[in-house]
Amino acid sequence: MSADAMLQAVNLSTMLSCMVLKFPQIFLVMKMKSTKGLSLPALLMELTGYIVFVTYQMTNEYPVPTYLEYPVLIAQDTILLMLILHYNGNLRQSVIYSALFVGVWQLLTLQRWIIDLAMSFCTLISAGSKLVQLQCLWESKDSGQISILSCALSSYTCLARIFTTIMTTGDLQVLARFIVITVLNVWVTATALRYRQSCKKQD
Template sequence: MESNMLLDVANFSTLFVCMVLKFPQIFVLIRAKSTKGISLNSLILELTGFIVFVSYQMYYNYPPPTYLEYPILIAQDVILLLLILHYNGSLKQSVLYAAVFVGGWHLLTLQKWIIDLAMSLCTFISAGSKFAQLQCLWQSKDSGQVSALSWAMATYTCAARIFTTTVTTGDMQVLVRFVVMTLLNTWVLATVLYYRKSAKKQD
């Protein structure tokens, strides 16, 4: 009974947090009108990982509460992608990105081996997105346009999903992915806060 209540709390809190997870980053970006410190490659890899992950969960008919937040995250990432392309002066590329993502999404579920292979690579893709963001921060040494709140919420949702995955499906691939993502999100968050603190000291 208690574990069921904890599962419900974890599922619904994760869904709620994900509904607004990217909003702080979107607002910071609109206010700054600058993408300094924000990695486009990181966002593209993250979006790819989200698409693969939700496709895998849907393909195997996993309980919707365990992945319901991903369509919401994908929509928010698309908004972020459009904003970054806009402020970089390359909004026309959005048509190409849309064609690649929609085509790739369809391709994933054509054969069982394709979705299984994609899921086995999903952790590496998602990890790559975090390292791309870290590299961007290390190079710019500026986290002013990166939302610490968004990264903190991302860390919480991945940690919550470790619990929900353990209790529901027990899928080891999914579990490993969430453990790795929790650690890397924490690393990015710590880096954002470090450069923010350094900037305040210089001021």
């Protein structure tokens, strides 16, 4: 297989994975009608990271296939956010969060230096979201509402994006982000599996 064909295959598999990435988590929350083990701050940070990242990619006019999944991920995270707010009895706050995210996106597009600066913090924001989720898992010691499949798919898509970034733009900021997030995604997956197995043993 040629490098171009491999790149296209990885881009396609990443896009297909991301089209359903959050659905196992969404369906699990709807089934359990509980958000225990899920961190609202982590989700908000993840959404912020997605918005910054996709805006940076668009501003630099990078190849669309290398970030096409992010609008889909933003839409799925928005659905998950609404569900968390609903089951926590805070659905009215969705208007505030919507206004904030639209405001952030508008701010990012005002000047080139703003998005460049935001991208410098994007890795910290995205890594912070994973660390907050880990802390939530450690405190609750319950991963019953965490979808292992969604976690595993997140790990794969970030790993795939390390490859596509090397093969296309070679952007070191983007590459560093994917490496850090891949490690943390694997850590979240392993932690969720550990608590899931512990719960099964107790049962």
